[in-house]
Amino acid sequence: MGCGASTQISKPSDQASTSRAPAAQPPVTSINTAKAQAQGHKPKDPHNLDSARDMSGTAYDASKPPVGTNSNRRASLDNKSRRNSVELSGQSIMRRPTGDLESGSPDEALQELMDGNMRFILGQSSHPHQTFDRLQKIQPKQKPIAAILGCADSRVPTEILFDQGFGDVFVCRIAGNIASPEEIASLEYAVLELGVKVIMVLGHTSCGAVKAALSGKAFPGFIDMLVDSLDVAVARTRTRAVHESESWDQFQERCRCLDRHDGHPDAKTINEVARENVRYQIYRCKRSTIILEAFKNKKCLVQGAMYNLDTGEVELVD
Numbered sequence: 094m095g096c097g098a099s100t101q102i103s104k105p106s107d108q109a110s111t112s113r114a115p116a117a118q119p120p121v122t123s124i125n126t127a128k129a130q131a132q133g134h135k136p137k138d139p140h141n142l143d144s145a146r147d148m149s150g151t152a153y154d155a156s157k158p159p160v161g162t163n164s165n166r167r168a169s170l171d172n173k174s175r176r177n178s179v180e181l182s183g184q185s186i187m188r189r190p191t192g193d194l195e196s197g198s199p200d201e202a203l204q205e206l207m208d209g210n211m212r213f214i215l216g217q218s219s220h221p222h223q224t225f226d227r228l229q230k231i232q233p234k235q236k237p238i239a240a241i242l243g244c245a246d247s248r249v250p251t252e253i254l255f256d257q258g259f260g261d262v263f264v265c266r267i268a269g270n271i272a273s274p275e276e277i278a279s280l281e282y283a284v285l286e287l288g289v290k291v292i293m294v295l296g297h298t299s300c301g302a303v304k305a306a307l308s309g310k311a312f313p314g315f316i317d318m319l320v321d322s323l324d325v326a327v328a329r330t331r332t333r334a335v336h337e338s339e340s341w342d343q344f345q346e347r348c349r350c351l352d353r354h355d356g357h358p359d360a361k362t363i364n365e366v367a368r369e370n371v372r373y374q375i376y377r378c379k380r381s382t383i384i385l386e387a388f389k390n391k392k393c394l395v396q397g398a399m400y401n402l403d404t405g406e407v408e409l410v411d
Contacts, residue, residue, distance in 0.1 A: 186212055187219070188209070188212075188221055189205060191222075194238050195236050197238075199392070202289075203394055206257075206407075209255040209257055210255055210405075210406065212256045214404065220256070220258065221258045221261070222257070227259045227260070235260045235263075235287060236288065237261055237262050237283070238291065239290065239291035240287075240291070240292050241264050241265070241292075241293045241294075241295055242272060242276055242292070242295065243264065243270050243297075244266060244267070244269060245268045246297060252264070254400060255407070263283045265279045268301070268319055269306075269370065270294055270296050270371070272375075277377065277380075280378060280381070281383040284393055290394065291394045291396060294396075294398070295407070296367045296368060296371040296397070297367065297399065297400040297401070298360070298364045298399065298400070298401050298402050299364075300363060302319065302323060303363050303366045305320045305323075306320045306326075306327055307358040307366065308358070325373050329369050329372075329373065333369075368399055371398070372397055375410075379395055396409060396410075397409070397410035398410055
């Protein structure tokens, strides 16, 4: 289970919290749900609409296109356009000296991450700080410019897609990029002890954890606990869909994929929920008094982002 380059910096808004209620069994309203019950799967639908409406807080921008729908050919064309755009703008995406980055502002640190991603998708990665000498140099002390909470998915290697190396980024990875208490504690350490200038929650397209959450199935071991952590993102996405004139049943069909032979949710739904999950995990991070204080004092940016597996692009999430 595993779980696109805009450079405009935006700050996610705070959102109110409600406690997650225990899962409630929904009525059988579809062929797929009946089939799941017959196979012994729990018809999971714990998403309380009122709670999701309370927690969503901010209005959704329906004009933004879904992430992760580009083909490989489109990705290639987009990369050519990006390269031409960079050349025409005259803006350098070369890595700045390490000392300048370490003493720079949070905005400059975030810009380096986005420039690094641009180098990666254009095939111009500089592969900095990836030698044994660099490791020996920072052995006594690390000073990363950013802390990134990302997914455990093997296709999301943070240092590679941002063109960074030893000591540049403090990385926490967990399936579904969930801000659990342990992950938040690690981010707090990065703020207090390491002085990171950016905290980024990085989601990605085609996220396996999101697929699992949308499936409504029961999973063995502790997997169920992890999947349940994505319920709020599913509920908020459903609330937005209903607000945008999509009926409840239409959204449920997208989730249960009654028209697909493989039983997986469609890519649009998966990526919508993955993006919403980034917003929610940002909210959870900002419940930390340590992180929130650093953010309010402009010592650290708290930023969401989505990584597109089709294009390699990282897009900032509002």
